[in-house]
Amino acid sequence: MDPALKRRLASRFGERLTAPIHQRHDETEIRIGPGDVPDVCRTLHDEPEFAFLVLADLAGVDTGTTMQVVYHLWSETSSDWLRIVADGLTRDDPRVPSVTFLWKGAEWMEREAYDMFGITFEGNRDLRRIYMPPDYQSFPLRKDFFLPDDAARSPGAGVRHMEQVHVPRAGRPATTIRKAPA
């Protein structure tokens, strides 16, 4: 844990953080609204007191109620991983600005998050499916996409298992979506 990083982040981004800064093991976590992502990332990348030059990972998350985009950054100035959680994206139309203007390498990671979760990254100039075929309709890593070996939702029960619409249809049995306070 790096308490100095926590202080610096709190004083720099005070009013923009949507939740208290959380620290555990070697990780520091901040939460921001999706609209603040480009500004916060640019500040962390450019200002020498932070100098988070390495984007270690970019992940989409479906918590069952909302969507998140999670960035992990690394810097020489801190012994912690910095985790930025862009929180509160709606599940119907998740949108977040792209960070490809800072890290061109985020382009494919954003494509992957789009492919798996349907998150639209505004400003990514190549946002198309990367793993699934181009005529594929569903978003497989969403929590309402069930795997075919769930017997109750098998093709025998009328479910086309390789393709599922993410809006539940009227006559469909109520689903239990896993939810987490992530």
Added chain:
Amino acid sequence: MTSAPPRGQQEVPSDDPRVQLDEALGVFEPVPPYPPRTEREAEFYTLGDGEMFINMGPQHPSTHGVLRIVLKIDGENVVDLDPVLGYLHRGVEKLCENADYHHSIAYLDPLEYISSLFCEWPGVMAFEKLLDVTPPPRAEYLRVLSSELNRILSHSMFIGWMALDLGGLTPILYGLIERDEIAEMLAALTGQRLLFNYFRIGGVNGDLNHEFLSRLGDWMSRATTQIDANLGLLNENEIFVRRMRGLGTMDQATALRMCMTGPNIRATGIPLDFRRAHPYSVFPELDFDIPTRDEGDCLARYLVRVDEIKQSLRIIDQCLNQMPDGPIMAKLPRLLRPRPGRAYAAVEGPRGQYAAYVISDGTDQPFRMRIHDPSFVHLQAVGTLMPGHLIADAMAVMASLDPIMGGVDK
């Protein structure tokens, strides 16, 4: 009963007789049969004067797996390219979210079949963080020992492939000899030759045994001379060195912008090695150097890996000398239910940063399991490095980045 017509019949027939002939013969057309979806796709699939498309893959030997690259070429020069992924996609993240914590480790193995231990490690480390478990020191030493052997295995295969993509057939045979000896050794330790499945949450699966140690001692006694002799085939080869020098050069700013890690970023002169930059396991207790080069070309990427083999041998030596006695597993219940929380763990693999981000919701299955693989990120850089090179050199550029398609497609 009516069903939707197959995809091919929905298209409007082309007026171009060449396209009609291709379709009649069943020849694969590189241009996709639908309108462009993005700005970049529209730009790529518009041909300039004298340009043409050519498909490389999915079954091309130098794509190291099943990758299709649509090349836009002008004569023999690559103008632009569009990698098409997904031929090996297995949905490992989804499988892990539907398996319990112990089962997920087995799904992590086949991600990169050349460096399985490095795929297991971040997952296991993230689970341990969620559970607040620290593996006993002997287990940490065993992890470092086995994974450094795996790093040598991976790099000796890389050197062979690299030469193979440049047209040299001999080094791959020597690389395979090296790999086979280490694979047999690790089979004695872990029980399997390819997908080791050795790490457990809170420790490792098996302790040192006689067969492993005798094979290791046998190999270590001649490893340095043997590897040097193999490398002599390439390092003193005028054709190889002159062709690699100055090819596919990448500067430091681009490497950071492309999110590169591992030997590929160290070849540009940035000493970013997460064993030192963000220490984990017992690496703070071990003494080794981080080889870097300043040129950032294919030769630099090759030589950084060669130097890393020597550092790995040093680490293995120290592990064997310093390994403490004691248990190899922490005491844990069979059924793991970590408290709700999030954990991120990353290790330095032979290709770069392998990482896992895990969310727990208090049940016995991970709620979200994100796997970050360096091959995926590095393959992306092919798009910035290849344009302007000849097709044959483009293969060398790709080989020098060392992507493994199992990791790219997850």
